[in-house]
Amino acid sequence: MSDQTIEMIIVRQEDPDSSSYEQKFSIPYRSNMNVISALMEIRRNPVDAEGNNTTPVAWDASCLEEVCGACSMVINGKPRQSCTALIDKLEQPIRLEPMNTFPVMRDLTVDRSRMFDSLKRVKAWVPIDGTHDLGPGPRMPEAKRQWAYELSKCMSCGVCLQACPNVNDKSDFIGPAALSQVRLFNAHPTGAMHKAERLETLMEGDGGIANCGNSQNCVEACPKEIPLTTSIAALNRATTLQSFKNFFGSDNTA
Amino acid sequence: MSSNREFLYRRLHSLLGVIPIGAFLIVHLTVNWFAVRGREEYNAAAAFMEALPFRYAMEIGLIFLPIIFHAVYGLYIAFQARNNTSQFGYFRNWMFRFQRISGVIVLIFITWHVWETRLAAAFGAEVNFSMMEDIVANPAALIAYIIGITATTFHFANGLWSFAVTWGITVTPRSQQIATYVSIGVFAALTFVGIRSILAFVGV
Numbered sequence: 001m002s003d004q005t006i007e008m009i010i011v012r013q014e015d016p017d018s019s020s021y022e023q024k025f026s027i028p029y030r031s032n033m034n035v036i037s038a039l040m041e042i043r044r045n046p047v048d049a050e051g052n053n054t055t056p057v058a059w060d061a062s063c064l065e066e067v068c069g070a071c072s073m074v075i076n077g078k079p080r081q082s083c084t085a086l087i088d089k090l091e092q093p094i095r096l097e098p099m100n101t102f103p104v105m106r107d108l109t110v111d112r113s114r115m116f117d118s119l120k121r122v123k124a125w126v127p128i129d130g131t132h133d134l135g136p137g138p139r140m141p142e143a144k145r146q147w148a149y150e151l152s153k154c155m156s157c158g159v160c161l162q163a164c165p166n167v168n169d170k171s172d173f174i175g176p177a178a179l180s181q182v183r184l185f186n187a188h189p190t191g192a193m194h195k196a197e198r199l200e201t202l203m204e205g206d207g208g209i210a211n212c213g214n215s216q217n218c219v220e221a222c223p224k225e226i227p228l229t230t231s232i233a234a235l236n237r238a239t240t241l242q243s244f245k246n247f248f249g250s251d252n253t254a
Numbered sequence: 255m256s257s258n259r260e261f262l263y264r265r266l267h268s269l270l271g272v273i274p275i276g277a278f279l280i281v282h283l284t285v286n287w288f289a290v291r292g293r294e295e296y297n298a299a300a301a302f303m304e305a306l307p308f309r310y311a312m313e314i315g316l317i318f319l320p321i322i323f324h325a326v327y328g329l330y331i332a333f334q335a336r337n338n339t340s341q342f343g344y345f346r347n348w349m350f351r352f353q354r355i356s357g358v359i360v361l362i363f364i365t366w367h368v369w370e371t372r373l374a375a376a377f378g379a380e381v382n383f384s385m386m387e388d389i390v391a392n393p394a395a396l397i398a399y400i401i402g403i404t405a406t407t408f409h410f411a412n413g414l415w416s417f418a419v420t421w422g423i424t425v426t427p428r429s430q431q432i433a434t435y436v437s438i439g440v441f442a443a444l445t446f447v448g449i450r451s452i453l454a455f456v457g458v
Contacts, residue, residue, distance in 0.1 A: 158367075163348060209263055210261045213335060215346055217347050227427070228431075230426060230427060233422060233430070235422075236422035240265075243261070
């Protein structure tokens with residue numbers, strides 16, 4: 001269609017143990033491309049900007065409509081989803097880097113286990129399994145459902161962990177995503193039956209809620225505009241009260 | 255410093271920064287203001303503070319031990335961060351970074367300040383107007399004091415803001431925004447008091 005090209009710089013890495021390097025790509029422009037379709041173009045024709053044959057760039061993607069979070073990477077310095085990163089709206093050369101807060105597996109592919117393990121640790125679900133039918137659960141007030149719905153938009157993409165200065169190789173901080181899920185499931189009428197247990201998980205061991213340093217990058221970076229810092233502050237209050245209950249004594253099971 | 259008590263240590267760190275260290279800072283700056291009123295008034299105030307009952311108990315329990323814990327644990331916190339203000343140049347991220355930088359400056363400043371005044375007093379020097387006058391007669395020392403005081407008031411004012419978040423007092427973005435304005439006011443007021451007082455020792 002035209003001779004226009006898209007200039008890209010991609011930070012690549014062979015495997016988890018090797019060091020990273022930059023590679024330039026120059027790919028033919030088509031209208032309405034996003035970063036994913038640009039990466040697909042490289043996969044179709046894996047040639048770098050100097051014309052040398054190279055390996056296709058590895059990256060993760062699944063839903064292609066910003067609900068799964070798999071294709072998250074650092075694009076021009078900002079962690080975000082590559083499916084909704086439109087080429088026409090990006091400054092060139094477009095710089096792609098892996099979200100290096102997580103262990104890099106290959107090129108732009110990272111291992112986000114750290115976050116998924118945290119979600120398991122805090123029991124980010126409503127336990128309903130049992131030996132008999134428990135019947136319908138309690139109803140949730142509409143006003144609460146409305147703000148809880150905002151928290152439920154989290155797709156575990158990991159952008160908030162990448163943005164957080166306290167989530168890094170030197171710290172075990174659980175990060176904003178899993179914290180906000182604690183608030184979500186503690187707000188649920190059935191989930192609240194495990195409220196104290198979830199709060200205590202955040203207060204035990206290293207890397208709990210107290211590791212938050214209030215840089216508030218998470219709430220700025222979140223692609224779903226989840227009020228993460230409000231969640232963290234609300235949990236700060238909840239853990240304060242829980243610690244008083246635990247120390248001074250009370251019926252602290254919920 | 256890996257342990258099962260991180261929550262306790264972090265909350266203690268936050269609490270000690272305000273009570274008693276923050277409270278002590280306000281008392282200290284208030285007493286300093288006597289220098290603005292003149293040499294005699296300052297010496298009388300210093301003598302009054304020196305003559306307070308339970309002085310050593312208060313110094314150790316309300317000042318030395320809390321500051322040592324806050325400083326040591328604070329250093330651990332400061333060096334645990336990987337600052338990223340170049341990528342995320344938001345106001346709060348800068349405050350996060352400045353809080354850590356100012357903390358380190360304050361630690362160096364306080365060590366020097368305690369050495370020159372409190373430890374000097376322990377070795378027999380008399381704490382009075384002329385002691386400070388002699389120290390800040392050196393322009394480098396005066397500049398160091400102005401930087402040190404400003405770092406201290408910043409660290410305290412911004413620390414008040416994060417104290418309110420850490421304990422779950424300010425939860426909504428609105429309340430946190432208002433708390434930011436309050437902390438700016440506290441910073442401006444205390445910095446004025448601190449710098450005005452130190453300038454009194456050079457006759458300004």
